[in-house]
Amino acid sequence: MVLVAAVIGTRMPHLAPLWVCTMALGVLLGLRGAKVPVTTAEYRGWRYFLTATVALSSVLTLRETLGGHPAVFVGGAIAATALALAAGEPRSPSRLSTAGFVGLLAIEAFGLIRLASFGDGAHIDVLVFLNEGSHRMVSGIDPYLPGYPNIYDPRVSPQLYGPGIVGPDNRLTVGLPYMPVTLVATVPAYLLGDARFAAVALILAASALMFWSGPVNARPAAILLAYAPGLGQMVLNGWTETMIVAGFAFAVVAARCRRWLLAAALLGVAFASKQYFVVAVPCLWLLRPYATRQRIAAFVTVPLVVTLPFLLWHPRAFWRSIVEFQLLQPLREDSLSFLTWSVSEFGWSGFTAAAPLSLGAGVACAAVLAWRSRPGADTFLLATGVSLFVTTALSKQAFLNYYFLVGGLLLLSGWARAAARGSEEASLPHHDGFTEPSAPTIDGRSGTSLTFAANR
Template sequence: MTRREGAVLLVWWVLSALATHSVVRYRWWIVAGYLLVTAALGALALSARDDRGAAAAPAAGVRAAAAVLGLVALTHLLLVPFSYLGAAGLGAVRAALAAAALLAGALLLVPRARAAVLPVALAGAGTAAVLVVRGDPAPRIDVWVILQQAADGLLRGESMYVQRWSGSPGITDAFAYLPWTAVLTAPGRWLAGDVRWALAVLVAVAALCTAALGRWRAPALAAAALLLLAPGSSTLVEQAWTEPTVLAGLAGWALLVHRGGTGAWWAVVPLAVALAAKQHVVLLLPLLAVWPRFGLRRAAVAVGGAGLLVAPWALGAPHAFVHDTVRTMLELPPLRFADTLYTAVLNETGVRLPFALVGALVLGVLVAAVVALRRRPVGLAGLLTWCAAVLMVVNVLNKQAFYNQFWLVGALLLLAVAAGAGARSGLSPAAPPRPARTAPRARPPRPARPPAGPPAPSSPSAG
């Protein structure tokens, strides 16, 4: 792991801790922390380069990754995440995640034991998921109610855009996501009674893609473990927040692009799924389109694929589809306990930032990112860092942004760390160069043979 990747992991940890503490409370200093993280991400993105073929990082980087796992364990013990569980249940969740993070960090330091890092992290995350789903079988949040009833509607052949949600504590008349959020989470309801099982599985799939992206090397194993054991991850599963549907697609895209060749074309499939799950993924398309290793044609095919995936619902009830996925999202009121720059200005001054101003700022950042990527080639790790920085700006300027949106930014940073590990060669920069092979000694020339004499006369019988 390089010094740069150590800085990425440190920024990820700060972001995760802030986001965990932000649920559900507004604090001006959390917004200030987010702004500092945004600035740090901008600096990391601007310093990115094409790292294909770079030498492997020194062993000190592995110790840094293990130290971040230790910080995560400490965060679980000291920072209480939002939950509807009782004190005993939540304590068990925190203890399971902290113990898994500590053990994963220790195993990372032992080369022969690193193969156990990911199983330990999966076990810790799985234990936490079981505790929160069983301990809170009916969370008081509209997202869970909507996804559960949308899954039931899919079995009956109903469109989620014409359904109404009974018992929802929030939205009751709209499915504000794109349809593949429901499609990807429905198997959890169908097979095990709760969509949250599917969300937990999607996080695990993303973690496996992260480790494979980094060729199962130590930094990639650490990144995958951090994704599974992130501070606040139990809240993500308990509240049925839907960002894992996007991350699984983006992680699959990154893995296939990393393999290159025909894999880059196959990468349009998971990208299309991510685009068909949530609207804001479209903000990343300009970055992917100008990146030479993916390009405009593949981005266009992914858009076309997403259109085909969405078409049955968009064409089946076009008015309801536009109402739910566009108008509902634009008309959502600002929530004063969201820790964004928008709500900070609103809470501190009473002024609502104009939509045109917010849109212009987001567009300006997106254009600047595209220009930077065109002028300076970067590797996959750099591209993922740019994607994280753009989404971070969007979150900070939004009317509503909570742990789940910031979790996705952090997950992209972990993918970037894994991509950096996967791009490096196996030669350590600290290893002495191999001695050049010397040419073999030339043998002395053989003495020339004397010229052959006249041929012997043939006997009459030889004719």
Template sequence: METRPDQAAHQSLHRAPTDSAALTLGAAICAIALGLAIQVRDGHLAPTAVAWLTLAIISASLGMSLPRLPSVERIADTLLPWTLLAGLLIHSWSFLTAAPAQDLRIESIEQLRPFYFGIAALTALGGAALGCPYWLRRWHVALVLLVFVGLGTWLITASPSPFIDVVEVHNTSISALLQGTNPYTITFPDIYNDPAMYGPGMVKDGRLMFGYTYPPLSLLLATLGSFAGDYRYALLAAITIAAGCIAYARPTGTGVIAATLLLLTPRSLFVLEQGWTEPFVLMLVSATAMLSVRRPRLALVTLGLLLAVKQYAVLFIGTAALLPLWRDEGSRLIRVRAIAVTMGVAAVVTLPFLLWSPVALFRDLITTQLHLPFRGDSLSYSAWWAAVRGQEPHYWVGFALAMAAGILVFIRAPRTASGFTMSFGFVFLWFVVFNRQAFCNYYYLILGCMFASVGMSTHRVGPAVAHATSASRNDVTRTSMSVN
């Protein structure tokens, strides 16, 4: 009798180390809480946002630290499906009770109908995910992703020119690259007319004295999106691919509802509107985790791309040791070759720009970042401490906490796809909460990693799902009717 591909993958997951229910529950609560934290003031400092952030940190830390005791697992197993379904309804309600983005060109409520329809459809599809039969699940996931693509397209059309320097920098850099000019040697207008936003010496005569501030791979991916008329279509594709990896990683409904929760995060369209590049990172984290189980050789490629897509990604290179793909490498020589492939991929996409102008590249990617000022409006404990005590904490606190979190994940995290994604987000979370700048885009990446951990977990959701799903469908129906 022939084994279906998804059955083979499921069997391989069970041969590997398994994830605990506590770890999965901790990741789920953390992701939902972070989504609500960045909803309060679009990722800026506020007492309520700090409270949600604290809940996220506590839940993730407990999930990573709690011993794997039968009593703890039973409690977590009971709470997990209810947590996912509650998160689905809470996120949906939060999405519908606030503007989905900041710079929408909306003149009447009629223009918001596609948005309302899309949120209602995602809520209904997410609520049905855990009870969806196997033969229908593939098309169920495809429909979820298609609805979000429609939502994202509506958003980009409704907000064609958001007022943010990230969009200005990308549009100018892409135009320069397509014209054959090195984007790391150009300058940009200061659209805020506020030199304090960038630090001493960074603004002169109304121009920003630096070039493109992201690695070359981010620019190349954004340029691909620009061929569709707006580079943010590349970000839309990245979010969709990340959700697809989460949903298809396991042959159960848990991945589908986790992916839907990612798409229903109240500020997901806001992240897309503002043009931040964290979706590229999330796409590569999710793809690497999924491929590490299904196609380990391809995972080496996406891991190399992950290391090259943002400066901070290299800070968490140690979490790559948690990927299950290393268990398949039979000898030290093969491991060395695998590492060489990963580093080679990162070098291939970066080296041409380094040779083009090494000084400019180093200045824009490294030196400029070091000159960024402390932002008192950040959603972080650093900003909260500065507001309460009147002084900024030392910059090394974030690095020290990230290092401590890294040690914890090496001791406690399972060597699984779920363990890798949660560890990446967990270490980054501890780094961000004491960073000089911490805004919506960073937390969106972290919550995305947490949802990826939930969706890729080898823990099987308990029998409470059937009853929870039935109740959720009734709630979803009421939500859809109220929207219409």
């Protein structure tokens, strides 16, 4: 619901309250679903939802890439739907399920790569930042130094950039506005010809790992990650949230496989990939049963190793690009948020003073969820997604990419919970799919399923 409402709302931002409320309903259902055991009937409903979503997403992606007669991309969508039925059906033979999933990945990879290579409508500064930043890094130039070209018309620039961002030479006075983690992940794809290939490779690899590392009841979530509504637009515009969702997926898969240090390092990298994850810091409290000194050190050290060289290269330029640029950004009337809608509807001019309230609301939401929720990987992902949703819904800039991250985290939370239930139902009474056998639970017992103790 979050992803579909965000996709439609992007085309109809004047109805922002309707779409934001629809997404809020999806978030509330996610919170409710975390407390209710999943039944066989509900899992059957997941399969129906899965096939409908795969059909919708494949039509949207293939229409943009294949064009021509509708029969061409509708035929591809029908093939994708049939493959989804085979891959997502828990009673399917292993070979049939694997073949169906491989076919799904092949169709989606074809569509996304063609979209990135030949798609139209990608006149966006995100691609300038990624390509120019990658070029600078390969050339040994600090990507956080100013001088990026302004690709927008002078009449449009004030609506997109804050005061003082565009210089008299029509170049930006800030450098790369993304964290170093994102840039490092993008450089290999840039060397292969297009920075957007990184998002395609990472999201499909994450989907494959989720499909093959989890039990059969978790397969629908793995397939939905590769066919998430809006994924084609995310790739076309080069929005980095696609890679961030993949990073969280790699972390949760590593935890599922009990590669704890790797999971901690990947989670630290994912957390250090965007500035707004500061609102979700309280959610880390939900991971306390898994915390050890070595894992905390991995969580902190790995992103620092990636980030510190860029910070020390030119500290002032780094600060202005990463922090000041975000604070100076103007209110976007085409955003899907209550704040921007209220300004355009009622002519309220006090948004500058109210904008920090979105961060405060997100932190407060994260703190409440961290205090009230049971510990677990699934509740951590759920709480992080909900706190980011609250922040985005009240923000001065809120677009498809922000809500894609929210929907991706909710989807990963569902996968984590389904994987945990799959392990429990597979006669593993001392494991919840994520907790170590010897890890103490919240009530002091050892070897008990922490994640589902509350549900019992």
